[in-house]
Amino acid sequence: MLKVSNVSKNFGAVEVLRDISFSFAGETSVVITGPSGSGKSTLLHIIGTLESPSGGQVEINNTDPFTLSEPELARYRNAVIGFVFQDHHLLPQYSVLENVLVPTFAFEQKPDATQRAHELLKRVGLTHRTSHRPGELSGGERQRVAIARALINQPRILLCDEPTGNLDTATSETIADLLFELHRVEQNMLIVVTHNLALVSRFQQHLQLLDGTLPKVRNEMEGG
Ligand SMILES: Nc1ncnc2c1ncn2[C@@H]1O[C@H](COP(=O)(O)OP(=O)(O)OP(=O)(O)O)[C@@H](O)[C@H]1O
Numbered sequence: 625m626l627k628v629s630n631v632s633k634n635f636g637a638v639e640v641l642r643d644i645s646f647s648f649a650g651e652t653s654v655v656i657t658g659p660s661g662s663g664k665s666t667l668l669h670i671i672g673t674l675e676s677p678s679g680g681q682v683e684i685n686n687t688d689p690f691t692l693s694e695p696e697l698a699r700y701r702n703a704v705i706g707f708v709f710q711d712h713h714l715l716p717q718y719s720v721l722e723n724v725l726v727p728t729f730a731f732e733q734k735p736d737a738t739q740r741a742h743e744l745l746k747r748v749g750l751t752h753r754t755s756h757r758p759g760e761l762s763g764g765e766r767q768r769v770a771i772a773r774a775l776i777n778q779p780r781i782l783l784c785d786e787p788t789g790n791l792d793t794a795t796s797e798t799i800a801d802l803l804f805e806l807h808r809v810e811q812n813m814l815i816v817v818t819h820n821l822a823l824v825s826r827f828q829q830h831l832q833l834l835d836g837t838l839p840k841v842r843n844e845m846e847g848g
Pocket residue numbers: 635638640658659660661662663664665666667
């Protein structure tokens with residue numbers, strides 16, 4: 625369960641988000657659209673607990689993550705949230721397999737982590753690339769590694785910031801297909817920021833940001 629209540633965000637005197645409220649439950653898919661600078665990434669970072677709101681409240685599974693201490697929050701984020709960034713953020717010196725395993729290094733590792741990494745790499749179609757470095761992959765392949773890495777700890781919420789932003793149309797389509805397929809298998813909440821309006825109709829929920837606000841909200845709370 626994700627509940628965002630009257631969230632605002634200021635950077636100094638600049639008000640980037642204002643009075644944002646919505647609530648989603650369970651296995652749903654949400655797309656966030658809006659013009660450049662409307663606050664999409666900022667909102668995603670707040671949901672992902674990477675950035676704290678200036679006002680309002682975020683609840684994930686009945687916990688306000690921002691009341692946790694810094695080490696507790698790091699552990700919470702690692703367990704609950706998966707993040708796919710626009711420009712993949714893979715570590716160049718590590719292999720594909722090691723990159724997928726990075727989120728399991730921070731805290732005690734589950735015994736089957738390596739097995740799960742191999743399974744995820746199979747699902748994203750990269751079995752033949754496990755020992756390559758990111759520099760030896762195409763853009764679409766790197767994004768697929770980033771998706772596998774984001775899913776390694778079985779997060780309940782998968783956040784993607786323009787995951788297909790740097791890819792051609794055909795590759796974007798393939799990555800979107802992959803995200804939805806994994807969303808079904810993992811039964812997580814999928815939240816995607818995109819400029820690709822062709823993708824919007826594939827999502828169950830749509831948040832349209834305009835100048836840091838949500839002028840109209842179509843979501844479960846309003847039954848629409
Ligand atoms: N750390 C920061 N310090 C100051 N201003 C910031 C910071 N992060 C974002 N902003 C400002 O907040 C506004 C919203 O930024 P954000 O990155 O959330 O937009 P966006 O909707 O993701 O845009 P895009 O589609 O271009 O990625 C912008 O005007 C930006 O300059």
